[in-house]
Amino acid sequence: MGTILSALISTVLPISLSLRNPSAYYVAIPKAEPMEEQSAISFKQVNRARVLEQFFAQFESPLQSNAQTFVGVADKYGLDYRILPAISCIESTCGKYIVPGSYNPFGWGIYGGKVTTFESFDQAIERVGRGISENYVARGYDTLQEMAPIYTPSNHVKWLASVTFFMNEMDEIALY
Numbered sequence: 001m002g003t004i005l006s007a008l009i010s011t012v013l014p015i016s017l018s019l020r021n022p023s024a025y026y027v028a029i030p031k032a033e034p035m036e037e038q039s040a041i042s043f044k045q046v047n048r049a050r051v052l053e054q055f056f057a058q059f060e061s062p063l064q065s066n067a068q069t070f071v072g073v074a075d076k077y078g079l080d081y082r083i084l085p086a087i088s089c090i091e092s093t094c095g096k097y098i099v100p101g102s103y104n105p106f107g108w109g110i111y112g113g114k115v116t117t118f119e120s121f122d123q124a125i126e127r128v129g130r131g132i133s134e135n136y137v138a139r140g141y142d143t144l145q146e147m148a149p150i151y152t153p154s155n156h157v158k159w160l161a162s163v164t165f166f167m168n169e170m171d172e173i174a175l176y
Helices: 002-016 048-058 064-077 083-092 121-135 144-151 153-175
Strands: 026-030 041-045
Touching: 048 064, 048 083, 048 153, 064 083, 064 121, 083 121, 083 153, 144 153
Parallel strands: none
Antiparallel strands: 026 041
């Protein structure tokens, strides 16, 4: 199964780095037959909110109850549903370590002595989702590779690798 999963990830990974996402999310499931006998890949529709709940639960994240908001905002702005949760894990350990009272798990507008605050995690998810849509995707920066140097100019290579890691972790949950 490891070989099949590796082949699947190497095929899907370049596509998964796009920030855009259709409202329905499907994951390819290889058949359990040996690789030589395998002739087709089946697909299953993924309950994205459930994937995010499980993902955040494994990190004991305070964002677990906001899973549906992440999905709704992704759909509203045409984003990959994994991008905002992945960014939250890089910027604040999945929402666990934020500036007190800021509700900002994304590091959005935090630099030097400046701290952007929100009234709730839901408001932060909405505003940052809109911000990524307007400031990145609408301007043609619609892959993580294009977004990284702008979002985190000082450490974009590590940020890109880390966001990709967390997005792949969500895919692992979606597969099973």
